[in-house]
Amino acid sequence: MPQGRRKAPFSGKAKKEQLKAKKLAKGGDPEGRQKYLLKSRNRSDDDESDENNDGILKVNQQPSKKSNSRDRNPNRYVLQFFRETDEQLQQLKELAYQEIKPVPETELEIKTEDFYCDDLDFPKRPPWDYSMTVDQLNAKEQRYFTEYIKKIENSFSVRNIGYFELNLETWRQLWRVLEISDILLFIVDIRFAAAMFPPSLYDYVTNTLKKDMILILNKIDLVPAPVVVAWKHYLHNKYPDLRIVLFTTCPAYNLRGGAESMTDKHGLQIRRRRGKLRMATEGAQLLYDTVHEIVATRHNSKIDLSAWQQKIKEESEYDEDAECEIQNIELKQKADTSYIEYSERFKDDIVTIGCVGQPNVGKSSIMNALMGKKVVSVSKTPGHTKHFQTIYLTPNVRLCDCPGLVFPSMVPRNLQVLMGLFPIAQLRQPYYVIRYIAERVNLTSLLNIQHPENDDSWSAMDICEAWAKKRGYKTAKAARPDTYRAANSLLRMQLEGKICVCLRPVGYSADKDKWTSHPDLQKVLWIQAIDKETNDGTSSSKVVLTESESDEDDTNNLVSNIKTQKLADDTNESDSDSDVSTSPPASNQNPFAVLAE
DSSP: OOOOOOOOOOOHHHHHHHHHHHHHHHOOHHHHHHHHHHHHHHHHHHHHHTTGGEEEEEEEEEEEOOOOOOOGTTTOOEEEEEEEOOHHHHHHHTTTBBBBBOGGGGGEEEEETTTTTOOOOOOOOOOOOTTSSSSHHHHHHHHHHHHHHHHHHHHSSSTSOOOOOOHHHHHHHHHHHHOOEEEEEEEGGGGGGGOOOOHHHHHHIIIISOOEEEEEEEEEGOOOOHHHHHHHHHHHHOOOTTTEOOOOOOOGGTTTGGGGGOOTTTBBBBBBBBBOOOOOHHHHHHHHHHHHHHHHHHHOOOSOOOHHHHHHHHHHHOOOHHHHHHHHHHHHHHHHHHHEEEEEEEEEOEEEEEEESSSSSSSHHHHHHHHTTEEEEEESTTTOOOOEEEEEEEETTTEEEOOOOOOOOOHHHHHHHTTOSOOOOOOOOOHHHHHHHHHTHHHHHTOOOOTTTOOSSBBBBHHHHHHHHTTOOBBBTEEEOHHHHHHHEEEEEEEHHHSSSOETTTTTTTHHHHHTTTTHHHHHHHHHHHHOOTTSBBBSSOOOOOTTTTTTHHHHHHHHHHHHHHHHHHHHOOOOOOOOOOOOOOOTTTTHHHOOO
């Protein structure tokens, strides 16, 4: 190859621009070609200037198109956060090479006051009416939001405050959902319950808007059952008027292998979903009971929710016992004595339930689990849901899914990355987050890795290098261990729940015996469907393979079951005490040979 000037990196977008310019030149329009090249060059310059403007980091930004319509702007709902300074990044990089020292278990105990204070509020929609024009309303909201951001910057240090949403368009989605919703569902990941629930929103919804609020503790299958019970009682004591519902979108019957395959031999939690999604009937029943209580109390039972109850019964064959009938009678009596009329609520006899929460807590997944099928697109990347969308669960029950919003808080940024509030792929220094995990979880034992230098002390960089060697992650040029890719892999494992860092409520260690023997533990296991029996009387952990799985898996499973049954019969016939191996046949052996036997 002749030696010459090195060319700059050429992207697919630049190639597309070049092809368009060539078409204009072939069509006999050289002036149009020059205008098109100049326009594309200015467009790329504008994108670079927008990204570096005022220290604002725009996440998942797309190439902008010059258009007068706001709906055509692909970056209208892009995530915006304050960018870290170079000094902060250098300090975080130095932490990656320092020795990791495990912290005591009490460091995992937190309370809401650690992350939220009275002065740290969230932006609320300014007063408006229908006599205002669109431009007047937009200008008023923009002016208010600018003053709000300046107030936050003057009252708190950017270093002490965590990531929070700086895009007005995303907050407008929340304002709209709060206005049209009759009941608000605030969804949190139970691993970080106190860090995800802002008290300011609870006060605004219950005291200002006078609406009912339900807190859903999602992903209860990722943490021990005593921690779930402890979080529920802590939040109930702190917010007495808040209704709390436990939920999981992955009960045992929605997982391959059921409850028996949730943990591997090293302790990593494995969740392999089945091909066909079923309704999470246990959590749906609890949510129905809570909504039914609210509707009966607030609207004198004028709205019929029997269609929702019937839908749950069809999935789980749920039968109301005498205790449930007594509870319904008590609710009707309570509704007769405390009847409250809301002229603006329950319009057209439809209950609108708004789903609000921070990114990656499972709002869209809960909607799919309530419907029993995929109706809303989901993703592990924050900012996937751009604007609110409504789904009719029944003809008179409407679900409203709001985009994930990062509320202003004092939560450290490394903890926010573990919570899934910031895209892992765009994290510039992931090693300090790995250090945070390793201080609270024995990563070397979970990952079964060896120190790259055969040393006794570990650092975050050592863990990433050892994991890169084990997984075969190497850089393209020097073929060295790709520590950055290894760090991203570990963070995704934490986000998926394979590596579980879960916080505890304050005082959990002192009352640990109380929570491990609490009577509510059976309810948590019921919601997870661990002890649920299928229709044929077998355990739910023995899940029948679905049609979406491969024929090879069906064959191997059939052969393994037949061989196991045959060996069991042989053992019963003989009184020998010798051990019998029930391992599946070798890969080079004919899998159908056992059928001939």
